Amino acid sequence: MSDSRRSSGSARRAAGVRRASAQRSGQSSRPRAAQSPKGSSRTGKRAASAGGASRGTRAQSTGKRAAGTRSAAARRQKKNFLNYPRAGAKNPWRWIPSLRMIAGALALMVLAGLGFAVWLYNDTDVPAPSDFALAQSSRVYYADGETEMGRFSEINRTEIPADEIPENIKQAVVASEDSTFYENRGISPRGIVRALINNLSGGARQGGSTITQQYVERYHTGTNTSYLGKMREMVMALKIDQELSKEEILARYLNTIYFGRGAYGVQEAAQAYFNKDAKDLTDAEAALLVAVIPAPSAYDPANDQDKAVSLWDRVITRQVNLEQMTPAEGDALEFPETAKPSSENELGGTKGYLLVEVRKELLEQGFTEEEIDTGGFTIISTIDKEMQKHSVEAIKDLPDDRPKNNRVGTMTLDPATGAIRAMYGGPDYVKQAQNDATQSRMQAGSIFKTFTLIAALQDGYPLDSLWQGNSPQTFDGGWEVNNFANASYGTVTLERATASSINTAYAQLNLEIGPQRTRDVAVELGLPEDTPGLTEDAANVLGSASPTVGEMAEVYATLAAGGVHRERYIVESVTRPDGSSRYEHEKEEKRAMDQDVATNATVALQGPPTVGSARKLEGIMGGRPVAGKTGTSEKMRSAWFVGFTPQLVTAVAMFQPGEDGSEQSLAPFGGEQYITGSTWPTSVWGQIMSRSLEGQEFIDFAPAVPLDNEIRSRSQPSPQPQPTQAPPPEEEEPSEEPTEEPTEEEPTEEEPTEEEPTEEEPTEEPEPTDEPEPTEEPEPEPTEEQPSDPPGNGDNPGRGGGGRGKPTEKPTAEEQAAGIG
Structure with a gap:
């Protein structure tokens, strides 16, 4: 019984479990699905199961469609x-x-x-420092391209270790050039942005450079202005900042930077500016060296004291702001006194004038001083080594008793190009920085008559036109003109008046064409319009203007070139270290006068070297054709000879300044009683030209040609009374002031000089041979008579101020005496 109960209990428990399980299973299904009652048929269960499956299939299908829609949208997205x-x-x-x-x-x-x-x-690789070191010195060569004339700032640098560079200059350069030096990594983003904004806004281009970038630029890459170049520079700065310590970068920068005065590096800069070593620099001196870094030549106290003081104060202010010194310490500093800039040995002697002239021309062509001194250029000049040697020797060969303050300037040009072949500017540039060929100015004297001659030919007056050569003559306005020794020549041709440099004839001619014409021709041939004394007064024909030797060589070269003007120059070419061309002279020329006019003027100018005051050249030049003109200013304060052959032009001038720079009369020397253009200037010219042209072909000048505008029908000037004395030998000596000193003071001037006793032409007696029309003689009017019937007529073109160009006021005796002969 008990076993039956246990079995029945177990069965109930099992059924209870099943029911509970069935209930849980039903609760998990949809609410609409009813639970199966206990003991219901299995057919009902299958139907219920089939309905649930059908609903699941529909849900699954709907989910797939939704997923497909989302997939398509995803693909579109x-x-x-x-x-x-x-x-x-x-x-x-x-x-x-x-x-x-x-x-x-x-x-x-x-x-x-x-x-x-x-x-x-x-x-980007950082180049070796030696790449820059190889390109630091620029060399200047003679025209042969092989003989070195000199160097520009051969690198003057002594490197010192970082621990020997004084702390005060390190602090000063950081404060002035890059206050973030110790914090940045070689570049300054803030500085780059600031420079970029400035550049894009149209300001002066900036680089935003740090000290490291400046070191890279000067030690490795050279100057960069392109954006790509600046970017490479920044990359190099980044790399160098990683490779070197800040102290080493700063030391290399200070050992490399250019401080002016030919000094590279702080050690040589300290010597150049203060005559001391860098370790001994005071705070004030260190600040000044840093102040000149941006533009050493411009900011050097010797060139611009005010600017140097301003920048020096700026450096100190920045040091105070960075607490490198206290405001009290900054206020206590005083601007340091610097040593005078010393000329480099490269400029010593006569070649110093050549090198300075080369530098001057490079600056005019756009080079900077630092570029010239550090660019490593090969500079070919136009100077012929042998011609330069002859020019120097010609001055050295002057007599030993030549006064110490007697000075000479010479220049020789090639008229076909304008190239300067030789130049003597003085004995030693270091001792005398004034270039007597390009800077010193002297009254021109009778060499100015050439411009009146050319103007007359242009206005239609031929070489055989006639003019009164008697002395004295008084013109409208009371202008009295005398010839040398008050000699009278009678009626002379224009060609004879040129050969004998007859003042009275040329004064009449200048009034006839108008004094402005003389001035205009001088300018057309290349004389600067602002030449001191270049006026439109009647006395300008006698040479009251004061040109330089170089200027007169250039204008006479225009005549020698058949009327084509070419500016003189001394730099032929400049080549970079890599062989590429940096500069090449480009010939520029313009026609300044008709070629036939130049030909006839040259014919007239062959008179002085053959029968006139420079006839000693006949022997010196060995019969080579020469054209030129002597000139002596009033009171013999300057003496000239400017002449040419078809191949070369040379100008020579001599003057004598006093200790205070004032003009003095030339003191006689070498056995000459007077120093005039026909004495030592002509001798110097002859020595330079005869030796420079040695071995070259003898080339004749073209003969005179008829000009289309010549005035053939013209009245002849009234002849003056026969002179009571023969004209003196053709000396290039100025007459004394006629209204103050009698001509009796010059009796010895009429005596023939040593080299000329037998050369006086019989035609020096003016009346018998120089009067082409003796029928004009019946009117022996006194010399006081004004030339009331000058050649030509009032309608002749090119007459200047109209009529005879009367002077507006009476020129002084000094003006009318300037340039006799």
């Missing part, structure tokens, strides 16, 4: 990742880039920039 054109937006908004597109573009630019930076970093 993937195809238009940038959302451009913008989905769901209407025109025109759908075409405006979306934020997604803008962000993508920016990301792409960043990636490209990073890629470029990586490429640039890997592609």
Whole structure:
């Protein structure tokens, strides 16, 4: 019984478990599914099971469709990742880039920039310092391209170790040039941004350079102005900052930087400015050296004291702001006194004038001083070594009793190009920096008559036109003109008046054409318009203007070149260290006068070297054709000879300044009683030209040609009374002032000089041979009579101020005496 109860209990428990399980299973199904009652048929259970399966199938199908829809949408979204054109937006908004597109573009630019930076970093190498060291000294050569004339600032640098560079100059350069030097990594982002904004806004281009970048520029790369060059410079600065310590970078910078006065590095700068070593520099001196770094030549106290003081104060102010010194210490500093700049030995002697002239021309062509001194250029000059030697020797060969303050300037040009072949500016540039060939000015004297001659030919007066050569003559306005020794020549041709340099004839001619014409021709041939004394007064024909030797050589070269003007120059070419051309002279020329006029003027100018005051050249030049003109200013304060052959032109001038710079009369020397253009200037000219032309072909000048504008029908001037004395030998000596000193003071001037006793022409008696029309003689009017019937007529073109060009006021006796002969 008990077993039956236990079995029945077990069965109930089992049925209870099953029912509980069935209940839990029914609760897990949909609420609409009813529970099967206990003892229900299995068919009902299967139906219920089938209904549940059907509903599950429909749900599964719906889920698949939803998943497919989401997949298609995802595919559509993937195809238009940038959302451009913008989905769901209407025109025109759908075409405006979306934020997604803008962000993508920016990301792409960043990636490209990073890629470029990586490429640039890997592609940029820091060159060896020796690359810069090899290109520091510029050499100047003679025209042969092989003989070295000199160097510009051969590198004057003494490197000192970092621990020997004084702390005060380190602090000063950091305060002035790069206050973030010890914090930055070789570049300054803030400085780069500031420079970029400035450059884009149109300001002067800046580089935002740190000290490290400046070191790279000066020690490795040279000056860079392009953006790519600056970027490479920044990469090098980054690399160097990683390789070297800050102290080493600063030391190399201070050992490399140019401080002016030919000094590279702080050690030589300390010597150049203060005659001491760098370790002994005071705070004030260190600040001044740093102040001149941006532009050493411009900011040197010797060149611009005010600017130097201003920049020096700026450096100290920055040091105070960085607490490198206290305000009290800064206020206590005084501007230091600097040593006078010393000329380099390269400029010693006569070649110093040549080198300075070369530098001057390079600066005019756009070179900077630092570029000239550090560019490593090969500079070919136009100077012929042998011609230069002859010019120097000609001055050295002057007599030993020549006064110490007697000075000479010479210049020799090639008229076909304008090239300066030789130049003597003085004995030693270091002792006398004034170049007597290009800077010293002297009254021209009778060499100015050449311009009146050319103007007359241009206005139609031929070489055989006639003019009164008697002395004295008084013209309208009371202008009285005398010839040398008050000699009278009677009626003379224009050609004879040129050969004998007859003052009265040329004064009449100048009034006839108008004094302005003389001035205009001088300017047309190349004389600067602002030449001192270059006026339109009647006395300008006698040479009251004061040109330089170089200027007169250039204008006479125009005549020698058949009327074509070419500016003189001294630099032929400049080549970089890599062999590329930096500069090449380009010939510029213009026609200043008709070639036939130049030909006839040259014919007239052959008179002085053959039968006139420079006839000693006949022997010196060995019969070579020469054209030229002597000139002596009033009171013999200057003496000239300017002449030419078809191949070369040379100008020579001699003067004598006093201790205070005032003009003095030339003191006689070498056995000459007077120093005039026909004495030592002509001798110097002859020595230079005869030796320079040795071995070259003898070339004749072209003969005179008829000019289309010549005035053939003209009245002849009234002849003056026969002179009671023969004209003196053709000396280039000025007459004394006629209204103050009698001509009796000059009796010895009429005596023939040593080299001329037998050369006086019988035609020196003016009346018998120089009067082509003796029928004009019946009117022996006194010399006081004005030339009332000058050649030509009032309608002749080119007459200047009209009529005879009367002077507006009476010239002084000094003016009318300037340039006799």
